[in-house]
Amino acid sequence: MKKSILFVDDEKNILRALYRVFCEEDYNLFFAESAKEALDVLESNDMDIIITDFRMPGMSGYDLLKVVKEKYPHVIRIILSGYADENIVFKALQTNVAKVYILKPWNNEELKEIIKNVIELEDKMRENRCLEIINNIDYLPTLKNLYSTICKVIENEDDINKVVKIIEQDPAIASKILQIANSAFYNLKTASVKQAVVYLGLVNVRNIVLNAAVFECVGDGDYKTLLWEHANLTNKIFYYIYERILGKKVQDSFASAGLLHGIGQILLLKLFPQKYKEYRKRIMYSDQYIDFEELEKEIFGFTHTELGAVLLSWWDIPLPVVEAAFYHHKPNSNNIINREIVCAVNIACYLAWDLAGVKQSEEHVNYSKRFLKLDCDNCVDLKQLYENLFNKQEN
Structure with missing residues (x-):
């Protein structure tokens, strides 16, 4: 079935140019010259994607996408604009008001490729039975409400005390926030939830709440501890790769890619506690490499990458983090938009499991190293650094 795309721009020549780019593609095309006209189109037509300019008379593209997100959450939201105010752009991405930001002037082939890849990822997640499973997990809606409330405070720049009050009402989440703030990575040393929230920042807190909330749904045990340590170590390595080796700032919109x-x-x-124990034992105690995803399909019928990506998308997490969850074992997939982030998570995940003694294929991590132009010396130094960190934490 053809996908429907709505293009919104107050400049007619831009809309004509977009028509020329897409008129021979297999889409139903709609065009609007204002946010008001766009909302009228959405009200009377089933739309799959909206691609809008940012700066327009009357309602801005950002405000338009906020309305679309609330009223039509299934519609994929993309910004195509020459307006490059970093604060607004980052806010749009980190709150998932927009999944992708594309700067004008655009490259025709790249624009078509991005749209195709976003659609394919959404379709893969929707056709998977993981969505049915997540919709039937009774504890997730409550957690989603907590997470959504924090997101609204961030999006509307409300009083931080609202977030603190929400967190303090849940002792398990509050203790996890304090645990992370006081860890060796942050080393805050505080018993105050408010001080921890201010220090960590609202975006970090939001992502910690998501991860911790899901972890708290599982009873205590060795596997839970292993997965929590792996998530945190992967995140630390991811930050190190991005900031220390690539020399780039980790943006809020993908700051939790390693953690989640x-x-x-x-x-x-x-x-599936019993099946999971069987799965983990086969991985941990094999003297040969076992393909994670093939084994998961054999035991569960689907993979943890599919299940995780569907959950994160359902919780309205930014696209780069969803892609990292979906593709971190296959960074060479043709459908990835944020490949640099996925490759960095792939390497971090590999090293974190390696430290835990889990054997893995080097095929995909070698691809990631080549893509990120990481030489072998850097990778050896990185591994040694985190071996030392891991040993320090153990001692």
Whole structure:
């Protein structure tokens, strides 16, 4: 079935140019010259994607997408604009008001490729039975409400005390926030939830709440501890790769890519505890490499990457983090938009499991190293650094 795309721009020549780019593609095309006209189109037509300019008379593209997100959450939201105010752009991405930001002037082939890839990822997640499973997990809606409330405070720039009050009402989440703030990575040393929230920042807190909330749904045990340590170590290595080796700032819109990449594993443990134990034993005690995803399909019928990506998308997490969850074992997939992030998570995940003694294929991590132009010396130094960190934490 053809996908429907709505293009919104107050400049007619831009809309004509977009028509020329897409008129021979297999889409139903709609065009609007204002946010008001766009909302009228959405009200009377089933739309799959909206692609809008940012700066327009009357209602801005950002405000338009906020309305679309609330009224039509299934519609994929993309910004195509020459307006490059970093604060607004980052806010749009980190609150998932927009999944992708494309700067004008655009490259025709790249624009078509991005749209195709976003659609394919959404379709893969919707056709998977993981969505049915997540919709039937009774504890997730409550957690989603907590997470959504924090997101609204961030999006509307409300009083931080609202977030603190929400967190303090849940002792398990509050203790996890304090645990992370006081860890060796942050070393805050505080017993105050408010001080921890201010220090960590609202975006970090939001992502910690998501991860911790899902982890708290699982009873205590060795596998839960293993997965929590793996998630945190992967995140630290991811930050190191991005900031120390690539020399780039980790943006809020993908700051939790390392932390949340394997969240599907904790859901497998929660939903299928006996099968998960069988799965983990086969991985941990094999003297040969076992393909994670092939084994998961054999035991569960689907993979932790599929389950995790569907959960993160359902919770309205930014696209780069969803991609990291979906593709972190296949960074060479043709459908990836944020490949640099996925490759960095792939390497971090590999090293974190390596430290835990889990054997893995080097095929995909070698691809990631080549893509990121990481030489062998850097990778050896990185591994040694985190071996030392891991030993320090153990001692």
